[in-house]
Amino acid sequence: MMTMIDHDEPAASARGALFDFDLSPNGRTGAERRPRMRSRATGLAPLDAGCAPLLTSWLNDSDVYFPMGDVDPRPFTVEDGKRYVESHLKDTWAVVAEGPENVWTPVGYAGMFVRSRHRVGIFRIAIGNPAARGQGHGYRATRLMLKWAFDELDLHCVHLSVSAANTRAVALYKKVxxxxxxxYRESRWEDGVRHDEIVMEVLRGSVRP
Known part of the structure; x- marks a missing residue:
């Protein structure tokens, strides 16, 4: 289930704002998105309207929307992608990968939907570019998101849910x-089969080194 930011309190503590965007030309060129945070060849860069066509293509890929669980299999248009970007500028990053000549390009996205009163984050991530899967980007981006959540947003814990059939994702989350x-027993319907939906959490100070 996707949980949006609460608006009854500030979405971030005094230790850091949710985002401090710099969308000037110096921040990006063409399809490039330079990271604000990075770990080796993986980074997190601000999401912006230029990401909408890529996001649209990813949300039309069954390898992306089936594991998400809360995204219905329907045609997504570029306008849908633009609306998604506009509504998630404050809680979602583009996952970017470093390529030749130090050029960073988007390969996925990661969100942290904050319940500010409780200091809890609901995490989700998708590596949309098939060529970028299996290269450690999901692992490193997840660690970066948790560092941001605990060090900058001052959250107490982060939750997620994942299909029990998505064994690679479950293993990645446990590794982190x-x-x-x-x-939630038999709560995911995927490819004609019911699977459990696993709920997972990580507390501040419990992220593995």
């Missing part, structure tokens, strides 16, 4: 430090 804290 997430632990299973519950299940």
């Amino acid at each position: 430090g997430f632990v299973e804290c519950g299940r």
Whole structure:
């Protein structure tokens, strides 16, 4: 389930604003998105309207929307992508990968939907570019998102949910430090088969080194 930012309190603590955008030409050129945070060849860069066509193509890919669980399989238009970007500028980053000549290009996206009163984040991530999967971008981007969540947003814990059939994702989250804290039994319908939906959490100070 996707949880949006609460607006009854500031979405971030005094330790850091959710985002401090610099969308000047110096921040990006063409399809490039330079990262604000990076780990080796993976980074997080501000999401902007220029990402909408890529986001649209990813959300039309069954390898992306089936694992998400809350995205219905329907045709997404570029206008849908633009609306998604506009509504998630404050909680979603572009996952970018470093290529030749130090050029960073988007390969996915990651969101942290904050329940500010409780200091809890709901995490999601998708590596949309098939060629970028299996290269560690999901792992490194997840660690960067948790660093941002705990060090900058001053959250106490981060939650996520994932299909039990998505064994690679479950293994990745456990490697980072997430632990299973519950299940919704047979709550995911994927390819004609029902699977459990696993609920996972990681507390401040519990991220594995």
